[in-house]
Amino acid sequence: MNIFKQKEREFALKRIPTLKERFPEAKQILEFLECILEYHNRVIEDLSDRDISIDLSSAEARIEKGKPALKLKDMDLRPYLPYLREILTKASDCGTENIREGARFLLDQPEEEVLSLIGYFLENQMADDVSRMIFTAWIQPILYSIADRISFNRDQWLKNFCPVCGFKPSVSFIMDSEEGEGVRFLRCSLCLTDWIYVRTKCVNCGNVEDDKMDYFVEKSMEYIQVQVCQKCKHYIKIVDLRKDGLAVPDLEDVASVALDLWAEERDYTKIEKNLFGF
Ligand SMILES: [Zn+2]
Numbered sequence: 001m002n003i004f005k006q007k008e009r010e011f012a013l014k015r016i017p018t019l020k021e022r023f024p025e026a027k028q029i030l031e032f033l034e035c036i037l038e039y040h041n042r043v044i045e046d047l048s049d050r051d052i053s054i055d056l057s058s059a060e061a062r063i064e065k066g067k068p069a070l071k072l073k074d075m076d077l078r079p080y081l082p083y084l085r086e087i088l089t090k091a092s093d094c095g096t097e098n099i100r101e102g103a104r105f106l107l108d109q110p111e112e113e114v115l116s117l118i119g120y121f122l123e124n125q126m127a128d129d130v131s132r133m134i135f136t137a138w139i140q141p142i143l144y145s146i147a148d149r150i151s152f153n154r155d156q157w158l159k160n161f162c163p164v165c166g167f168k169p170s171v172s173f174i175m176d177s178e179e180g181e182g183v184r185f186l187r188c189s190l191c192l193t194d195w196i197y198v199r200t201k202c203v204n205c206g207n208v209e210d211d212k213m214d215y216f217v218e219k220s221m222e223y224i225q226v227q228v229c230q231k232c233k234h235y236i237k238i239v240d241l242r243k244d245g246l247a248v249p250d251l252e253d254v255a256s257v258a259l260d261l262w263a264e265e266r267d268y269t270k271i272e273k274n275l276f277g278f
């Protein structure tokens with residue numbers, strides 16, 4: 001495991017208390033997220049020296065051709081099923097009422113049935129909110145560990161879907177990086193891979209007309225912008241790490257649920273929902 005990536009997730013767990021203080025209205029979600037991040041860090045640690053049986057050179061060759069590195073529907077997920085049991089048990093302990101119910105339902109299903117539901121989700125990027133949340137929480141650290149071994153130029157992909165798994169990004173962020181100052185990245189909703197994207201371009205429809213793009217900020221959280229495309233009525237948040245260097249984009253997205261409610265009231269659709277369906 002790349003030390004930076006492993007540290008980023010360990011750091012993510014330490015970010016939770018700050019977010020709970022800053023976003024008291026999201027306390028319940030953040031407590032559940034804490035529980036999930038503990039599971040993630042354990043799985044990442046567990047997989048760090050394990051053979052992942054992925055042909056890395058053909059995965060990287062696919063990225064070169066503009067296709068996602070992994071063919072999710074062809075992946076053998078059986079070796080990772082014990083982790084599914086673990087996250088389902090966690091979700092049935094610390095989830096909200098409907099998540100607990102969903103987790104208990106899945107725990108009672110035969111393995112083949114659950115695998116087929118997961119297969120459908122991975123292929124179509126669709127599932128009901130509770131299953132989607134559980135499947136994403138389960139597979140995220142697994143794909144995160146795999147993604148870490150796949151090399152690609154993060155400044156050359158520039159597409160609106162993930163170079164590793166093909167899912168859409170649920171959040172974006174700006175930071176100074178080795179690629180330049182104030183560079184905008186997208187972060188994958190499924191495997192958390194980051195890649196560069198044009199700062200003023202709509203992630204949904206590719207619109208670059210300035211007068212059809214709006215940016216909204218809420219005073220109490222100025223480091224998070226909502227980028228709204230008036231052409232397709234979609235939005236994504238942009239977390240500015242130059243304003244808060246300790247921010248963790250996927251966590252800030254979950255915590256700032258108030259911005260999603262604001263956007264929903266105005267009939268804007270998020271490019272992709274986060275782990276909790278916002
Ligand atoms: Zn991905």
Ligand SMILES: [Zn+2]
Nearest residue numbers: 202205229232
């Ligand atoms: Zn658009």
